Amino acid sequence: MCTMELLILLSLIALGTGAGIMGALFGLGGGVIFVPVLMLCYGMSPVEAAAVSLVGIVAGSVGASSVFVEKRLANVRLGLLLEVTTTIGAVAGALIAGLLEEWILSLIFCAVMIYSAIRMYLIPERVVEPKDGKGRMSFEYRDEANGETIPYEVQNVGKGGIACVFAGMMSSMTGVGGGAVKVPVMNLIMRVPMKAASATSSYMIGITAFSGAITYFFSGQLELAFAGGVAIGAFLGAIAGTYLARRISTKHLRRYFSVVLIIMAVLVLLRVGGIL
Amino acid sequence: MNRSIAWTLRTGIVLGLILIVAGEFLEEGNPVLYYGLLILIASPLFAVITAFVCLVHERDWFWAAIASAVAIIVSGGVIIAMI
Numbered sequence: 001m002c003t004m005e006l007l008i009l010l011s012l013i014a015l016g017t018g019a020g021i022m023g024a025l026f027g028l029g030g031g032v033i034f035v036p037v038l039m040l041c042y043g044m045s046p047v048e049a050a051a052v053s054l055v056g057i058v059a060g061s062v063g064a065s066s067v068f069v070e071k072r073l074a075n076v077r078l079g080l081l082l083e084v085t086t087t088i089g090a091v092a093g094a095l096i097a098g099l100l101e102e103w104i105l106s107l108i109f110c111a112v113m114i115y116s117a118i119r120m121y122l123i124p125e126r127v128v129e130p131k132d133g134k135g136r137m138s139f140e141y142r143d144e145a146n147g148e149t150i151p152y153e154v155q156n157v158g159k160g161g162i163a164c165v166f167a168g169m170m171s172s173m174t175g176v177g178g179g180a181v182k183v184p185v186m187n188l189i190m191r192v193p194m195k196a197a198s199a200t201s202s203y204m205i206g207i208t209a210f211s212g213a214i215t216y217f218f219s220g221q222l223e224l225a226f227a228g229g230v231a232i233g234a235f236l237g238a239i240a241g242t243y244l245a246r247r248i249s250t251k252h253l254r255r256y257f258s259v260v261l262i263i264m265a266v267l268v269l270l271r272v273g274g275i276l
Numbered sequence: 277m278n279r280s281i282a283w284t285l286r287t288g289i290v291l292g293l294i295l296i297v298a299g300e301f302l303e304e305g306n307p308v309l310y311y312g313l314l315i316l317i318a319s320p321l322f323a324v325i326t327a328f329v330c331l332v333h334e335r336d337w338f339w340a341a342i343a344s345a346v347a348i349i350v351s352g353g354v355i356i357a358m359i
Contacts, residue, residue: 062319070282206320228296
């Protein structure tokens with residue numbers, strides 16, 4: 001490996017690290033950052049960039065989930081349930097994508113992200129404690145920031161499921177990951193605590209990205225050396241992100257997430273406007 | 277169940293990354309990087325299968341059905357895409 005190749009590898013690791021931290025902290029895949037950077041800085045085609053981006057998302061998700069699942073921050077059962085509805089939405093989105101203009105979809109997506117960001121910034125978190133016994137939708141996790149065990153009962157499962165169908169549709173039609181919609185859906189509609197919602201989303205994005213990544217992998221469209229560099233970085237970022245996510249307060253996590261949602265909305269708008 | 281899933285994910289990421297790091301420093305076109313990435317990418321599917329097995333073992337049929345649906349949808353999507 002020559003010096004130039006080593007520098008490229010190190011820059012890919014740095015890129016993956018940033019996205020890995022984002023994924024572990026906020027439950028976002030980071031595709032909206034990965035793809036333009038890979039295209040602009042490494043001269044990749046959109047397909048090559050998307051393929052490498054998906055591998056980075058899988059690596060970050062697997063790294064973060066290996067911690068979040070063990071600590072019960074990621075709600076595996078809820079994640080699997082919402083994965084079914086999200087996938088149905090993604091398939092529906094792929095089928096009707098040609099019928100709608102991409103810029104209209106992107107604007108709707110941005111409006112949803114900005115609305116969610118404002119609500120999450122201004123309105124305090126509301127979590128419903130299980131009343132009695134242990135129902136099918138009753139869960140708990142231990143918040144390491146304050147040492148408390150947080151019990152919660154998932155509310156509005158039907159509405160949340162339908163909203164995740166929408167998240168899947170938007171994701172497959174606009175190419176932006178569903179985490180930006182799924183986290184607010186879980187937190188605002190289903191009353192899942194923010195930490196559990198972002199950790200659950202972090203677990204889910206790996207399953208969602210798997211399908212795309214493996215398809216690119218077997219079709220030979222994946223740049224292996226680039227994907228390897230991004231995967232190493234995403235894992236390192238995920239480890240740092242899980243450390244931060246377990247120690248940050250819920251209030252701050254929600255506020256930072258709101259800011260990230262606004263930034264993502266701006267990035268999508270720039271892409272729609274042809275600037276990115 | 278959570279420990280089993282976490283163990284599956286950890287095995288996938290550690291094994292995959294060891295091969296990826298080794299592959300990055302070997303000569304171009306080596307199969308080590310290829311298999312490292314394959315193991316890493318497949319980890320989420322293995323975790324879903326682990327969740328299904330654990331839920332069946334716990335006789336938690338509702339959630340086992342959900343896990344099986346995810347495994348079928350994800351695997352089916354990949355098979356269709358490859359055809």
